[in-house]
Amino acid sequence: MTWDEIFRIVKGELSERRFRHVLGVVGEAERLAAIHGIDREKARLAALLHDSTKEWEINSQLKMLSECGIIVDNDTLQCPQVLHALSGSVRAKREFGAPFDVAEAIRTHATGEENMTPLQLLIYVADLTEPGRDFARELSPLRALAEKSLEAAACEEARMTLVRETKKGRAIHPDTRKTYEYYKNILQEMRSINDTE
Numbered sequence: 001m002t003w004d005e006i007f008r009i010v011k012g013e014l015s016e017r018r019f020r021h022v023l024g025v026v027g028e029a030e031r032l033a034a035i036h037g038i039d040r041e042k043a044r045l046a047a048l049l050h051d052s053t054k055e056w057e058i059n060s061q062l063k064m065l066s067e068c069g070i071i072v073d074n075d076t077l078q079c080p081q082v083l084h085a086l087s088g089s090v091r092a093k094r095e096f097g098a099p100f101d102v103a104e105a106i107r108t109h110a111t112g113e114e115n116m117t118p119l120q121l122l123i124y125v126a127d128l129t130e131p132g133r134d135f136a137r138e139l140s141p142l143r144a145l146a147e148k149s150l151e152a153a154a155c156e157e158a159r160m161t162l163v164r165e166t167k168k169g170r171a172i173h174p175d176t177r178k179t180y181e182y183y184k185n186i187l188q189e190m191r192s193i194n195d196t197e
C-alpha cells in the first residue's frame with residue numbers, strides 16, 4: 001500500500017484531535033531521523049501507523065489479536081491503555097504491509113522495552129516530544145535530550161511515565177519499568193567509560 005493510501009485510511013478513521021497528534025509524530029519522527037541518521041521512510045511510516053487502533057474498543061483489539069493467534073499477556077491486560085501498541089503493530093503488518101522493524105517500533109511505542117533498535121527508540125520518544133503535546137514546560141528537557149541521545153531521552157521518558165502513572169493511580173506496565181532500569185544502567189556505563197578515558 002502506498003503512503004497516500006495509508007494516509008487517507010488513517011485520516012478517515014481517527015478523530016481530528018488524534019490525527020493532529022499523529023501528524024505531529026510524523027513530523028517529529030522525520031526530524032529526529034535526520035538528526036540521528038535513521039531511515040526516514042521507515043520512521044514516518046511507523047509514526048503514521050503508531051496509533052491506528054488507539055480509538056478501537058478494547059474488545060475489538062482483543063478480537064483482532066485472537067484472530068491472528070496472538071495471546072495477550074496479563075500485564076498488558078492490566079494496562080488497557082497500552083494495548084493499542086500491540087494491536088496497532090499487528091494491524092500495520094497485516095493490513096498495511098509494514099515491514100517487521102516498523103511494526104516493532106509501533107509495538108513498543110507506549111511502554112518501551114529493553115535493548116530497543118534506533119527506530120524503536122525514535123518512535124517511543126517522538127510520540128511524546130511531538131510539538132502538539134501540551135505540557136510544554138515539562139517536556140522541554142526531554143526535547144533537548146532527544147536531539148542529543150535517543151537512549152537518554154528514552155530513559156527520561158520512562159521515568160516521567162512512571163511518575164505520571166503513579167500519580168494517576170494507574171497500573172504501570174512492567175516494560176516501562178524495565179525500559180527505565182535498562183537505559184539508566186546503559187547511561188551509567190557510558191558515563192563511567194567516558195570518565196576513565
Ligand SMILES: [Fe+2]
Pocket residue numbers: 050051054084085109110127
Ligand atoms: Fe499510542
Ligand SMILES: [Fe+2]
Pocket residue numbers: 021025050051127
Ligand atoms: Fe501516540
